[in-house]
Amino acid sequence: DAGVTQSPTHLIKTRGQQVTLRCSPKSGHDTVSWYQQALGQGPQFIFQYYEEEERQRGNFPDRFSGHQFPNYSSELNVNALLLGDSALYLCASSSPGGRSPLHFGNGTRLTVT
């Protein structure tokens, strides 16, 4: 039973560029959440997707956007990258509708230069 998978594992981008990160949830899960974990900090909630809609959003600017597909997989898009966007981006899935504990992927390490 595959857990939460994220791609790519590492990414290097330049300031001002755009990036797309991908996540496949654990089998049987229908809700996907994204978190940003800066170095030495705890993860911070970006947003959650359920039934292909953004259900809730944390304190992140509109440069951060997402999408959920009919197969429950999800993408996180970040536009106009800033140096401060360098972090580990974690995807977590849960079911049903977000009420079960979160299962996390291993993350995508984004470095903005």
Next chain:
Amino acid sequence: AQSVTQLGSHVSVSEGALVLLRCNYSSSVPPYLFWYVQYPNQGLQLLLKYTSAATLVKGINGFEAEFKKSETSFHLTKPSAHMSDAAEYFCAVSDLSGADGLTFGKGTHLIIQP
């Protein structure tokens, strides 16, 4: 609004000694509370969760935590530390729906001395 405070960014114990990692929370509604562990270059793994049932919660790898409403605490303990317990530990809180996501503490790095 919810918040979590983890006392001690680093905790060092000897192998075989008691592990105690502290977590205090603030929540305007009855909370769900969680402890996660993160090993280097990996995501977070759930250790245990409190969801308003028994106040003493047992988790994986011999860890347990006690919910104390009067102290707004949810400290994590393990009677005897093992070298493999060395990792980053995060306490987190959510409301009952989970829709607003988890609010995490800043983490405690557990060091095990041989």
